[in-house]
Amino acid sequence: MRKNVCLKVLSLGLAALLIISLGGCGKKEEVKKTTADSFKEVTPEAKAEETMKAFSNDTPYGYGDIGVEQTVLHSPTEEWQYAHGATIDYFDGTFYCVWGVAKVNEGDPGGHLLMSISKDGKKWSTPQKILGEPKYADSGIQYSYGLRGLFFVDGKIVVSYKIDEMASMAVDENGHRRPKFGDEYIVNRGEYAVESSDGGKTWQSSDYCTGVAYTADSLNNGRIVSWAGKYTDDLTMKSKWERWSIDTSLATADGSTVTTEPYGFQAEDGTLRCFFRTTLPVLYGAESYDGGKTWTKAYRTDFSSDASMFKFGRLSDGRYYFVGNPVYNNNRFPLALLISEDGMKFDQWYTIHDDIPQREYGGMYKSGYYAYPSVVEVDGYLYVAYSMNKETIAVSKIDISSIDKSKLTLQTPVSDVFTSDLQNFVNATGMWDYTAGLGYTSNMSNRFDFSLSDTKLENGKDFTLETDITFLGNQFEPTKEFAGIVFGASKSTQDTVDFSKDSYYYLSLELKGFTRFYSNDMGTVNGHGGHIPLTDDLKLLQKY
Structure with missing residues (x-):
């Protein structure tokens, strides 16, 4: 059973009250207590x-x-x-x-x-x-x-x-x-x-x-x-x-x-x-x-x-x-x-x-x-x-x-969500490594050792990315301090830089912190990582 506690001090008027009798008159008067009781020291159960x-x-x-x-x-x-x-x-x-x-x-x-x-x-x-x-x-x-x-x-x-x-x-x-x-x-x-x-x-x-x-x-x-x-x-x-x-x-x-x-x-x-x-x-x-x-x-x-x-x-x-x-x-x-x-x-x-x-x-x-x-x-x-x-x-x-x-629901592990979609991934140009059950990860030697990756994924598919990055939104241009990831609509242009043939999307990422980005819900950003579906109408993606 939960105990009823109230830790907030609102005023002296809410401090403990001491009731005393006034000699012989039968009346009682509330006197405000002005000093705290002695604190009973605690013996901790663990360090x-x-x-x-x-x-x-x-x-x-x-x-x-x-x-x-x-x-x-x-x-x-x-x-x-x-x-x-x-x-x-x-x-x-x-x-x-x-x-x-x-x-x-x-x-x-x-x-x-x-x-x-x-x-x-x-x-x-x-x-x-x-x-x-x-x-x-x-x-x-x-x-x-x-x-x-x-x-x-x-x-x-x-x-x-x-x-x-x-x-x-x-x-x-x-x-x-x-x-x-x-x-x-x-x-x-x-x-x-x-x-x-x-x-x-x-x-x-x-x-x-x-x-x-x-x-x-x-x-x-x-x-x-x-x-x-x-x-x-x-x-x-x-x-x-x-x-x-x-x-x-x-x-x-x-x-x-x-x-x-x-x-x-x-x-x-x-x-x-x-x-x-x-x-x-x-x-x-x-x-x-x-x-x-x-x-x-x-x-x-x-x-x-x-x-x-x-x-x-x-x-x-x-x-x-x-x-x-x-x-x-x-x-x-x-x-x-x-x-x-x-x-x-x-x-x-x-x-x-x-x-x-x-x-x-x-x-x-x-x-x-x-x-x-x-x-x-x-x-x-x-x-x-x-x-x-x-x-x-x-x-x-x-x-x-x-x-x-409110009902809390168990989250599906990331690896379970994306195992079936791993065949959609195509290697980038030396930037990313494939990990079974996870997807592609980046192993950076320092904060600024890549700017744009031409990793491609079919439009509408989900992806998993784990690296030292933080999502910033869609208001940043690529610079040496930010990483950009470009996603494509087909596999036909994997080896080209001619992005005019297909629809590509650019996501800006800051190279610090640690966040895993994954997707299973349309248009949401979840606090345990970013839910980022690659869809045309998602505001968090910007056409490249």
Whole structure:
């Protein structure tokens, strides 16, 4: 039987209440508890390295369909073309969503924060600025505000933020961020917070939650944690924030250039599990047995992820969830909900969004279709806030009851699907090798050792391709950084380059990541690989 749990801290008013008797008068008064109970330390059943190795989202099933309603809160304009980092929470009958905007590029000077409010999670107010216009540094470059977290303290809305200053060399003549200048050229000029006592209408400087990120989760003893590395036993969240640290050196040794943006959950036995985004195809994770004071090293998991921020949590019925991009394809696609019964095996995958949103503006670091989800559960629904193409902010409402109604079906192994079609394959010119039961594979010596292959396949037939590639869509021209595969309508031109005689199709692929492309459904792109039938009407193929 599932246990009824609720880990989300909404306000001090939801903290545990202590009932005391007033001497002799027979009356009782509720006194708000202000300090968490002592944390009962956990004795782990296995070493953290073994637990993380078993932590997995591998699944034999395809995606399940669930009830999702999407509302767009913010669309890009000519003046503000960038939007990202949405954070959503719920307090006293109202939803609040906060995000950051910039003029063109991620990190451009002059960026500020917006907030939108809703009573039902579907109809949202016009976004309003939280802070005034950023001031200018001595260099003449405008500061930029960066969102840190959203909290509710003593009935007040609290937004924590940072102020960034970009070096002169990193800004062009139009006041926008230059290419090829990274975070080392951005100076953090301090972390601050503002609070509102009137539902976000007016804001004042605040001492609460300064330097605390994301939103607050509560442990089983009442301790409040921010998975970005802080915790407090002060249930008012006004003070006593302690910092934790986790050794991520194993991820670095494994080749990850970034180990960041942690998030986690508390397991049923009280163990804290905290996971890190990496540049590898999987997450790294660590455990704490004393409520976050000390941590094991972060070890490699078997949980796939697309180098993007994610969220873990527990539903009110006790099940565990992951919301994010579980497929490693460098596109942050699709946005999915994964469910686990035991907090170790997240093998139930459900689609939140798998359509490709239209990008309206270009800009630096604006790759990724669905990114940086934030999640809150209210009255039988999950509300997920996220950015699309780093320019549009949306909230999707998910009916939790639809999860149990959705039917998951076993996927047919790729080799079984295509064994009967292997006779249709014809060798390319030294680029591809035939593998029995699989098809043709490419063995590249480096990222850029081929550009176009003249592999031909009869139009309408399926194919299997396994190599170091990532699908990009149909908007890219072949360059030294991209591989193109040309498919033909007949075998008559296998040895020619005269493509005018037949109908050929070009598919653009980036030479990094790992994806297996295969086909069994018309016109779909599946998260465990691309379903790409070679048909005339498929939008993902472009006539060559």
